[in-house]
Amino acid sequence: MLLEPIDLVVFFGYCFLIIGMGLFVSREKKGHVKNSSDYFLASKALPWWAVGASLIASNISAEQFIGMSGSGFALGLAISTYEWMAAATLLVVAIFFLPVYMKKGIYTMPGFLLDRYDTRVRTTMAVFWLLLYVFVNLTSVLYLGALSLNTILDIPLTYGIIGLALFAMVYSIYGGLKAVAWTDVVQVVFLIAGGLATTYIALQMVGSGDAWAGLGVLRSEVPGHFSMILEKGEMMIPDGKGGTRDAYGDLPGLSVLVGGMWITNLSYWGFNQYITQRALAAKSLDEAQKGMIFAGFLKLLMPLIVVVPGIAALVIVNNGIDTGFIESMKDPVTGILKSDRAYPTLLQVLPAGLKGLAFAALTAAIVSSLASMANSTSTIFTMDIYSKYFGKTASEAKQVKVGRITAVVAFIIAAIVAPALGQLDQAFQFIQEYTGFISPGVFAIFFFGVFWKKTTSNAALVGAALSIPLSVVLKVVFPALPFIDRMGYVFLVLAGLMIVISLIEGKGKDHPKSIEINAELFKTSTGFKIGAILISGIIAALYTIFW
Secondary structure (H helix, E strand, C coil): CCCCHHHHHHHHHHHHHHHHHHHHHCCCCCCCCCCHHHHHHHHHCECHHHHHHHHHHHHCCHHHHHHHHHHHHHCCHHHHHHHHHHHHHHHHHHHHHHHHHHHHCCCCHHHHHHHHCCHHHHHHHHHHHHHHHHHHHHHHHHHHHHHHHHHHHCCCHHHHHHHHHHHHHHHHHHHCHHHHHHHHHHHHHHHHHHHHHHHHHHHHHHCCCCHHHHHHHHHHHCHHHHCCCCCCCCCEEECCCCCEEEHHHCCCCCHHHHCHHHHHHHHHHHHCHHHHHHHHCECCHHHHHHHHHHHHHHHHHHHHHHCHHHHHHHHHHHCCCCHHHHHHCECCCCCCECHHHHHHHHHCCCCCCHHHHHHHHHHHHHHHHHHHHHHHHHHHHHHHHHHHHHCCCCCHHHHHHHHHHHHHHHHHHHHHHHHHHHHCCCHHHHHHHHHCCCHHHHHHHHHHHHHCCCCCHHHHHHHHHHHHHHHHHHHHHCCCCCHHHHHHHHHHHHHHHHHHHHHHHHCCCCCCCCCCCCHHHHCCCHHHHHHHHHHHHHHHHHHHHHC
16 A cells, blocks of 8 residues: 555654654753653653543554454454443442552552562562563554554565554653653544544445445444354354354353453453553542543444444455455465454555544554553563662662663564464454453452452462463363453452462451551542443443344
């Protein structure tokens, strides 16, 4: 695909705006040396709208634009459960967990574990998170972003990976979270505007020039792709190797509403450094909670931007509307249709001007997430590993320097590993499954740590240590078990072990580092309550309509 001059103006204008803004907000007043609070928590000065925008920009990346559109192509609207249930999860986190974090004044999630348990638990989980961020999150976003560049502009995968990593590093490593969070506000504008433009054109294609009619065409042509709750055998999807498999393995019925989906969502939105770090950087608890409400409303909108285009691509392929489109959907090596090529292929059919905007939106999603993940990786390593074991007397300036070096190293490792993901059909599902190896343990440790005073450090350590081994055993012994259900079973086993160990070890007494909570801690503003009611009502309506 060749970009027209107007597309290049839009795209490079976006690039210069982000880099310039990132460097501008990173400046410090004369005589002030950037300290750890400035670099890792943006001086704790973010307003609610910046918190909400940064949450979404950090979350929506190539795994959504490319991966979730690919899952929309294969699975349909059912994959939207990750977005809509995330909106509900944000409410739970804002009410029940965020007040505890803000009260403790922590920098990192491992820091909370040190405050509640001990050094062993903190270090174990810090190492787990570092491995997850570098080898799953950063790696997958780099790969999917480079895949889009390869499909759209025929840029070799390796060059795309290197280019995206360098772009994200240019403005984020110097300025830290302040640069990341404030540029995220601009990134979200591009992300939503460009995403909606792509959806509109895709619907026009299937609706013979009428986008609204295009929605009706999708419902009539692929009605099975508008079912939110899947049953066993209801839908067979591509396995990436030329065959098919049961979609129930990815989204097992009611488990997406009342089962393991809550574990993965709470682990991600409530106990995940590169998400919670935005809320921790807010001016106040009220600003942080309002930011989460704002993010919740944006999450409700996301399926229109990242899932509907994938469904439209399926109709285009099934009806043979555009033979060039179909050819672009195929893997250049195997000739097999690749679900994850749906969104990049759609970008090729956009008109001049919109093509540049949509390309900027996709790039914004990629680099904002890369910057967020790298910043959180550097925060955890610096605050929970380096400063505790290698640099106990390190100055604030030294900690900032170590944070920058850590981010660079993380990018280098991820760039080396990223090409290995090329064999996947739905990278989004890969991310969810392998993140799910650690999610049950994370959820158990935080849930019992906050709400059960008797939970001991040894019990938490067992929960942390057994999460991955138990997940691997269940995957090997019961390969047909959906990974969302597997997370639920692993959590129940870990919860049982943690309860038994805590009762035996503590002899029924409260742990000395338990958290004092009361009803006053969970009070919210009237504005928050109104927003929460609206979000809950919209979610209920969506599931009623598309059940």
